[in-house]
Amino acid sequence: KAGVTQTPRYLIKTRGQQVTLSCSPISGHRSVSWYQQTPGQGLQFLFEYFSETQRNKGNFPGRFSGRQFSNSRSEMNVSTLELGDSALYLCASSLDFDSGRQTYEQYFGPGTRLTVT
Amino acid sequence: QKEVEQDPGPLSVPEGAIVSLNCTYSNSAFQYFMWYRQYSRKGPELLMYTYSSGNKEDGRFTAQVDKSSKYISLFIRDSQPSDSATYLCAMTINAGNMLTFGGGTRLMVKP
Numbered sequence: 001k002a003g004v005t006q007t008p009r010y011l012i013k014t015r016g017q018q019v020t021l022s023c024s025p026i027s028g029h030r031s032v033s034w035y036q037q038t039p040g041q042g043l044q045f046l047f048e049y050f051s052e053t054q055r056n057k058g059n060f061p062g063r064f065s066g067r068q069f070s071n072s073r074s075e076m077n078v079s080t081l082e083l084g085d086s087a088l089y090l091c092a093s094s095l096d097f098d099s100g101r102q103t104y105e106q107y108f109g110p111g112t113r114l115t116v117t
Numbered sequence: 118q119k120e121v122e123q124d125p126g127p128l129s130v131p132e133g134a135i136v137s138l139n140c141t142y143s144n145s146a147f148q149y150f151m152w153y154r155q156y157s158r159k160g161p162e163l164l165m166y167t168y169s170s171g172n173k174e175d176g177r178f179t180a181q182v183d184k185s186s187k188y189i190s191l192f193i194r195d196s197q198p199s200d201s202a203t204y205l206c207a208m209t210i211n212a213g214n215m216l217t218f219g220g221g222t223r224l225m226v227k228p
Contacts (some may be wrong), residue, residue, distance in 0.1 A: 004160075033214050043161075043205065043218040070189045090160055094214050104149045104209055104217060108160035 004025065004093050004109035008020075012115045018079040025072050025093030032074040033057075033106060034066060037088040043062045049074055050096060078114075088115045120144050122221030123206055124146050136193040140206035140219045143187065147208040147217070150182050152191045155203045155221070164204075166190065170226045 005024045013019050013076075025032050034046040045058040049068035066076040071094075078085055092106040120140045130136055138158055140154075153161035165180040167173045168187075169182040173180045180194040189208075193200055 031214050032218070035216075042220045043207075045214075045215045048214050050214075058215065092214075092216075096214070104167070105151070105163055105166050106214060106215060108153075110160045113156060113158075 004091055006091050006109040006112050008087075008112060009110065010113050010115075012117060013088070014117055015081055015083060017081050018077060019081060019114060020075055021089055021091075021114075022033045023074045023076075023091030023093075023109060025074070025091075026095075026107055029093035029107075030072055031093050031094040031096045032059065032068055032072060033092045033094070034074070034076050035090045035092065035108075036060070037090055037111070038086075055061050080115055081116045083116050086114060090114050118143065119220070120217050121208065121219040122133050123207060124222055125220055127225055129225045129227060130196055132196060132198060132211040134196050134226070135223060136196050136200070136226075138191040138193075138204050138206075138222050138224070140189050141187055142189075142208060142217075144210070145184070145187065146210040146215075149209045150180070150189050151207040151216070152178075152180055153203060153205040154200075155209060157202075161205055186223055193224075196224075198228050200224060201226050 031050045033048040037043045048056040052068045054115040068074045090111045092108045093108045123140045152165040155161040170184045177194045182192040203221040205221045206218040
């Protein structure tokens with residue numbers, strides 16, 4: 001089975017611009033979560049989508065948004081980029097339910113490294 | 118104070134040693150516990166997944182959860198240079214897929 005894929009892998013943007021990152025989950029996985037990883041703050045939860053609906057949201061400003069499509073693929077958008085948005089953005093997918101049992105294992109993609117100059 | 122604390126290391130051990138990695142947490146509502154391994158410039162890789170207190174073994178890896186002490190551990194037996202990576206603990210309550218991570222421990226296994 002193919003793993004979680006993220007595009008692009010690297011991105012350089014200028015302050016004030018906006019950016020869209022894409023994530024394709026493992027086939028059959030319906031939950032997609034996004035995380036930001038920085039050296040100072042570590043891995044922080046951004047939001048989670050399930051069946052095209054945002055199910056959970058972390059403590060990030062409204063400049064960070066996302067969506068999920070009917071095929072479970074997800075995108076996240078950051079508007080009005082700031083220097084502090086430079087980070088590795090990770091997407092994780094989860095089966096959510098397996099044979100009627102809730103599961104919480106999440107599988108991460110390789111990430112998109114965003115640099116804001 | 119962070120919800121999940123993890124010694125950042127680096128932890129340096131000789132090849133073949135037993136490695137002990139630990140996390141403490143403050144939120145007693147956490148019920149599901151995970152350990153991830155992250156190589157440089159890669160995404161985290163799920164190693165172990167446990168529910169509530171107890172032990173779970175998978176090959177050279179053993180995960181332990183002590184909910185009464187709010188303490189989880191990952192043991193690596195017969196450590197190999199290829200185990201050199203950052204190890205992240207993560208946990209969640211029974212409310213969706215929002216994982217709370219520790220800061221990660223960098224492990225170096227010397228040949």
